[in-house]
Amino acid sequence: MQRTGRFASFPPVTLWVWERPDDVRKLDPHRYAVAYLAETIVIRDGVTTTVRREPLLVAPDARLVAVVRIEARPGTADLSDPELPGVIAGMIAAWAHEKGTAAVQVDFDATRSQRLFYARMLGALRNRLPVRLPLSITALASWCAFDDWIASLPVDEAVPMFFRMGPDHPPSRTSGWRYPIREPLCRNTVGLSTDEAWPDLQPGTRLYVFHPRPWNPVALTNLEHSLGL
């Protein structure tokens, strides 16, 4: 698969580092990038944010993806304020200026009624980010297969989340299962977890890998074994 666009120079594997103390200094930066949970923005009647509190140790030349999670529970989140997309975009865009940030990723499982807000927010965010900085979003697998609503979003990639999928799809318990990805934005990457069966991976696909515990040398060795490295 030919890699083009803002993510073209990214390593083949990106490790998701969630809100846990993680030490990934020994990662080969040519092989791995690190996507760390930088901030969680909770929208209810108002907006509150929580920035990362857990320690993260990375190599000096690591490619860092700042992940910002948005939580807006249906029924309690008021997204009607026309200024809100710009406000949230401003908060996320601030991460672009953190040292070492090579990309920004937004993690928001928008409900149907929240999609318009999300699209506007991403538009505002793209405008605020440096032109060359890649913008990624996580995507429900069904967005990539049965929905076309993400097609026009101003993002460089939508990472189909092939784990903790719930009713989205019945993932097989053995690796190599298939899922019909139709949306082009979703075709270059997949999101996986080390503790769930992986789908059939196309050559050249960039992987985002989640581990349910802090990354450690044993987990990395096991991952490399799974990747056939």
Added chain:
Amino acid sequence: MTKYQRVFLAVVCAAALLVRPLPMLGHVPYRPEVIFFSPAHPDRPVSSFAAGKVGVVQPSWALGYLVVAYRYFNGQPLSSAEQKSFLAQKELHPGFALEPFERKYEERLGPPQQWVQARAQFLRTKPPTNRYDSDWWKYTDGEGCLAGAFANAIRTLRDRALRFGAHSIELQEWIAGQDQVFLNCPRWWDSAKQEVLPEGLPLSSNPLLRADRAYQIAAAHFYARNFDGALHGFEAIAADQTSPWHELSAYLVARTLIQKGTADETPGVSNAEVLKQAEQRMRAFSIETKDAGLRRSALGLLNLIAIRLRPEAQLRIISSRISHPGTNFGQDVEDFNYLINRKIGPEPDFPGVEDGSVEYDRKLAAWRQERYQALNERVNNNEVADWILTMASWSPWSQQHALARWRSGRNLPWLVAAISKVDGRSSAAIELLEAAAQVQPGSPAYATLALHRGRLLRERQEFEQARRVLDAALEHSQAWPVSAVTLVKGERALVAAGLEEFVGLLGSQPLGFTNGAIDRGESEYCEDTGRDVKCERYIFSGKPAKRLYPQLTFNAAVIINERMPLELLVQAAQSPQLPKNLRLRLAPAVWARSALLERPDLAQTIAPDVVILRPELKPFITAYQQAEGPAERRFLAAFTIAHFPGLRPLVEDGAPRVTRFDYADNYRDNWWCHNAELDEFSWDSSYVERARSVPEPAFLTAEQRDSGRKDHLQLVQIGKPGDFLPAILIDWARRHPNDPRVPESLHFAWRVVRFSCDEPRNRTREIFLLLHSRYPDSPWTRKTRHWY
């Protein structure tokens, strides 16, 4: 800190040390999920639990709740001050445990926003911010600056406004200095950030303002994590008896040492020497200070230092403290939680073992048992720690240990632990049953013991006695938490004397729904102006929404779907004992099951109920009943089911299907899935194991159980609806090309392939070609515009 590291440092307070890692949330649509009880905590809000409504204690509860349960079981209820302090420690409460399900969210100003509001009374311009984060003041909780910093600033601002004058140059200068201090708060871990310091003031300036400025400079150093600068500043102020900040600064010297002693190190490793200095300074301060608030804080921080320096000894001290009424219960429980979790350590990876595999689970269970046992041996002179570690462990060792402790002490906490862990076949069951029978309804352990008495008696096949015990308990259940009633009623259903009694116990009261709000009886999932979502209405509660409708637990659904024979299901669906909302789900499912299992007699029996509940099915069911022979009946069964994606031979546990009965759900919540598992999405890898563990209800005869198993097996053998239904419809079309129903049936066969739960064999091209070559003028052909 080297320039090669970005180190996000935990704030130096016990609370922040205990912040739970946020889980990576599931990537699922916000479809409602019913909550009958939470495995992690008692019923929401947990304030009722803290006040003594213990309900049925669960070993899976977060550790703090087990401490509280222990106190109540041990006859040492929490005082109101202890309850308050327990509820105030937010880190002890997972998820939304502190909030009721139906909560109106009110915007409350956080500490930084309160500062902005107070400041605006004296200065029109907004406080300065980081250039990349212009909304910092609006939305953050202060990040590197704790709430006390803003509260102190507000108090001082108001005081100085009175002393200097609201429009004085001195006040403006004070605010300017404070603005500089707070510029050090945002994203304070960033090693590249320069500290921002207010300028020193000349000797000619107001002495109070000069004292304030010295304090502001030291504070700015502190928030910028320049601890040596902060120490230097606070030491000087502490020595200056004329400064209004000298006492606070003495305290802050010790606090700065704590910060220094826990920072700039590999996480988890403290700078012991610096912490020892901090301890000396803080101890001296706590003795000397006359400020009660500062002394309380100092004592808390001494505790934190002790945890860092002497974790083993501190665990023993805190374990002892939480066993008895005390003044700082919430903080002690939090420290206890921290120390226990630290001792157990994070779950490991195992070399060469695939994560999430059966082998991994096996190794993890062994690891956990080893850790619990080892820790338990180290704390076994402490009753509460021993009880909690035993309760939380599922190993055979914990069962033996609980029994041994019960036999040696015969007290209520160990009776609860022992009875929770044995089964009816155990030789200890009789003595435990006898002991539990002596416990009176007023006891906080009564509901837990009643549940386990019922279970043990059922496992011993003493059904009549189990019914008596559980019925007697339910008579006292008015004040119980809802989940306790659900659990005891669920156990009572398993020993029901007959079908009618069982049906009367089928519906369980939800506590609420997650993953999708329920508003006036409808789900957010439906509030949509999109193209293809139409939803069922008022399936969660009536209009106007009052009490939530009863729903089916996992056990109830497994018994209906996999254990009961079709004949009994027909009776159940017609029973007046069945709540109306459940009849709406069960009766169509029974009709579909009868049709799929080719039992037209039973389909006919249930049909009158189904057409009342689902009038849209009437023409289809009428046609089915008029079919000429089994082949046409088979076709019409498939034809009917293909039209209604909500028509399935199963009932769901928990929340019902939300999308309208005749609409195809985009997320494939349509028809049913392969293996005819009730979990129609079959994503839950533990489903089979969980279903297998559901006990057989006592009222089923051996013959009925056999018949129920055969019905389920036959349904399993049908396979995926996405293969099965189109196969019948296409076969009929080929054999009866002139049947006027064929174009319509082919169109719906196409829809089943497109929208069914599993990934079926893709026959859309075959269907498309059949329609377009043979029936080019049919409106159903025009609706089937493509294949993929």
